[in-house]
Amino acid sequence: xxxxxxxxxxxxxxxxxxxxxxxxxxxxxxxxxxxxxxxxxxxxxxxxxxxxxxxxxxxxxxxxxxxxxxxxxxxxxxxxxxxxxxxxxxxxxxxxxxxxxxxx
Amino acid sequence: xxxxxxxxxxxxxxxxxxxxxxxxxxxxxxxxxxxxxxxxxxxxxxxxxxxxxxxxxxxxxxxxxxxxxxxxxxxxxxxxxxxxxxxxxxxxxxxxxxxxxxxxxxxxxxxxxxxxxxxxxxxxxxxxxxxxxxxxxxxxxxxxxxxxxxxxxxxxxxxxxxxxxxxxxxxxxxxxxxxxxxxxxxxxxxxxxxxxxxxxxxxxxxxxxxxxxxxxxxxxxxxxxxxxxxxxxxxxxxxxxxxxxxxxxxxxxxxxxxxxxxxxxxxxxxxxxxxxxxxxxxxxxxxxxxxxxxxxxxxxxxxxxxxxxxxxxxxxxxxxxxxxxxxxxxxxxxxxxxxxxxxxxxxxxxxxxxxxxxxxxxxxxxxxxxxxxxxxxxxxxxxxxxxxxxxxxxxxxxxxxxxxxxxxxxxxxxxxxxxxxxxxxxxxxxxxxxxxxxxxxxxxxxxxxxxxxxxxxxxxxxxxxxxxxxxxxxxxxxxxxxxxxxxxxxxxxxxxxx
Numbered sequence: 001x002x003x004x005x006x007x008x009x010x011x012x013x014x015x016x017x018x019x020x021x022x023x024x025x026x027x028x029x030x031x032x033x034x035x036x037x038x039x040x041x042x043x044x045x046x047x048x049x050x051x052x053x054x055x056x057x058x059x060x061x062x063x064x065x066x067x068x069x070x071x072x073x074x075x076x077x078x079x080x081x082x083x084x085x086x087x088x089x090x091x092x093x094x095x096x097x098x099x100x101x102x103x104x
Numbered sequence: 105x106x107x108x109x110x111x112x113x114x115x116x117x118x119x120x121x122x123x124x125x126x127x128x129x130x131x132x133x134x135x136x137x138x139x140x141x142x143x144x145x146x147x148x149x150x151x152x153x154x155x156x157x158x159x160x161x162x163x164x165x166x167x168x169x170x171x172x173x174x175x176x177x178x179x180x181x182x183x184x185x186x187x188x189x190x191x192x193x194x195x196x197x198x199x200x201x202x203x204x205x206x207x208x209x210x211x212x213x214x215x216x217x218x219x220x221x222x223x224x225x226x227x228x229x230x231x232x233x234x235x236x237x238x239x240x241x242x243x244x245x246x247x248x249x250x251x252x253x254x255x256x257x258x259x260x261x262x263x264x265x266x267x268x269x270x271x272x273x274x275x276x277x278x279x280x281x282x283x284x285x286x287x288x289x290x291x292x293x294x295x296x297x298x299x300x301x302x303x304x305x306x307x308x309x310x311x312x313x314x315x316x317x318x319x320x321x322x323x324x325x326x327x328x329x330x331x332x333x334x335x336x337x338x339x340x341x342x343x344x345x346x347x348x349x350x351x352x353x354x355x356x357x358x359x360x361x362x363x364x365x366x367x368x369x370x371x372x373x374x375x376x377x378x379x380x381x382x383x384x385x386x387x388x389x390x391x392x393x394x395x396x397x398x399x400x401x402x403x404x405x406x407x408x409x410x411x412x413x414x415x416x417x418x419x420x421x422x423x424x425x426x427x428x429x430x431x432x433x434x435x436x437x438x439x440x441x442x443x444x445x446x447x448x449x450x451x452x453x454x455x456x457x458x459x460x461x462x463x464x465x466x467x468x469x470x471x472x473x474x475x476x477x478x479x480x481x482x483x484x485x486x487x488x489x490x491x492x493x494x495x496x497x498x499x500x501x502x503x504x505x506x507x508x509x510x511x512x513x514x515x516x517x518x519x520x521x522x523x524x525x526x527x528x529x530x531x532x533x534x535x536x537x538x539x540x541x542x543x544x545x546x547x548x549x550x551x552x553x554x555x556x557x558x559x560x561x562x563x564x565x566x567x568x569x570x571x572x573x574x575x576x577x578x579x580x581x582x583x584x585x586x587x588x589x590x591x592x593x594x595x596x597x598x599x600x601x602x
Contacts, residue, residue: 007105007245007269020105022276041242062117063281076105076276078113097280098434103367103393103402104290104300104307104339 001028010038013045014052017060017081023074034083058084066092105272106243108173110310118312126162126317141235143171143227150220152202157181159206160319164224165296166305168204174238178248181297188212245269252397263468264397273461274400275306277435284313291335293318303401323351330360341370341589346377359385369393371589374528375521394429400462404494406430428493436460456486485512507539519567525553530583532593534601545574546596
């Protein structure tokens with residue numbers, strides 16, 4: 001369980017995925033990747049080594065944003081990996097960005 | 105989120121893609137990241153608490169921006185066009201700076217006692233072998249990323265503060281990661297000390313787009329570079345677009361065929377210029393990107409479809425939208441308020457307020473200017489039409505108070521610019537014994553067209569209330585703009601206002 005707030009960065013315990021929380025109400029939740037709770041950037045992987053769960057292996061893509069089913073929490077994938085993201089056990093989905101004309 | 109992460113993501117994914125090219129030099133995304141890491145180390149080693157950048161735009165500006173971000177010290181690009189004395193006084197306002205400057209910029213400059221110095225060319229040399237990606241390091245999203253001195257058209261320059269959270273919110277809300285195709289190139293001709301210059305670097309990085317930098321703008325050089333580098337898009341201030349249009353008309357050249365999109369902003373665009381540009385570049389998507397330094401650049405956008413439908417429309421309301429700043433970005437709210445702070449509905453004129461995660465509204469000296477609900481007062485006057493398009497009337501400071509009646513220069517300028525013989529027009533307060541202030545206008549006729557001041561006064565009288573008719577109209581060859589295309593109304597007031 002971690003307190004999710006914007007700016008928080010987490011890494012997967014089972015794959016290369018790294019994310020940053022973009023939007024969240026101050027919320028205690030289990031943000032998992034590949035079926036195992038994600039770690040703080042400075043946290044060491046638990047001894048014994050968790051493995052990627054086959055039910056959470058759809059993968060993450062760098063630059064994609066993922067939201068939970070209730071659209072409360074949004075994260076940005078800053079590094080892709082083999083696991084897929086879930087919040088309190090429910091899969092997070094890719095948020096479709098609306099294309100804007102270039103302004104710079 | 106630290107803006108250096110944007111570069112890390114691009115370098116992780118497309119290490120060998122060209123990031124920046126300029127005057128024969130070029131850097132890949134991986135090289136840019138390595139050099140930024142080198143600059144961050146240099147900043148930490150010398151204990152500097154800010155990076156002052158004093159050079160033309162080029163690869164070193166990108167290295168300085170991301171290097172300062174990695175070291176978590178403010179990047180402070182300075183306007184090299186200012187006088188030596190003005191630059192010295194800005195440098196004295198910085199916290200133990202490392203000054204990164206071109207040798208040519210240092211002549212005759214007296215540096216503060218606590219300043220350290222390095223040449224901008226040095227930023228493009230040393231690079232450490234192994235780079236720890238910045239996303240493996242803890243960073244404070246509320247640290248200051250960039251400090252920009254506003255142009256000071258209304259007084260002494262103010263130090264606007266943009267934190268990592270503001271700039272990254274802007275980029276994440278407007279750019280899809282890695283959305284640029286391999287063939288895309290953005291032609292950047294705005295200076296590094298302007299918010300549009302900062303936004304151009306960040307947006308192109310996150311899109312993984314090749315940046316082609318033109319350090320000193322010149323219309324012929326811009327057209328040549330666009331053709332040689334096969335530029336697909338560009339950002340221009342109105343003065344630049346006006347000169348490019350003039351150059352094409354003069355030479356009869358065809359515009360570069362690779363160009364797909366031109367965004368413009370930084371000052372009011374004369375209707376005649378954008379209409380001519382759209383006819384000269386029929387295949388190009390034009391976008392008016394309106395923003396402020398204090399809002400991390402663009403907050404409102406008039407998109408390509410809006411441009412085309414306005415130009416083609418017979419409906420005067422739709423046509424008028426070409427003179428609007430478009431609609432707020434999806435992550436930005438705009439509100440019009442009266443002097444007492446009450447929100448006003450569509451069609452009502454008042455003060456323009458803006459809110460969103462990219463809005464900083466903060467200055468180094470005076471702190472945050474946001475109200476309790478997070479709104480920032482832009483000090484511009486304007487209104488919103490029924491369809492949500494935002495129109496600006498001008499700065500609140502420019503309002504003419506004629507016998508107790510508030511008159512915004514913008515609406516009179518818009519009417520004057522519609523006159524078939526008028527190229528450009530500016531309206532400002534002149535002293536009046538009878539009214540306190542009265543309406544003055546400076547008008548630039550189109551080359552070869554004759555127009556009298558009486559004709560122009562009649563033109564306004566036929567379209568607006570009598571109090572809006574300029575008491576004096578001065579015909580002139582050009583209006584005073586600063587180098588970013590902002591009209592210097594105070595100069596007009598000084599010259600004609602007495």
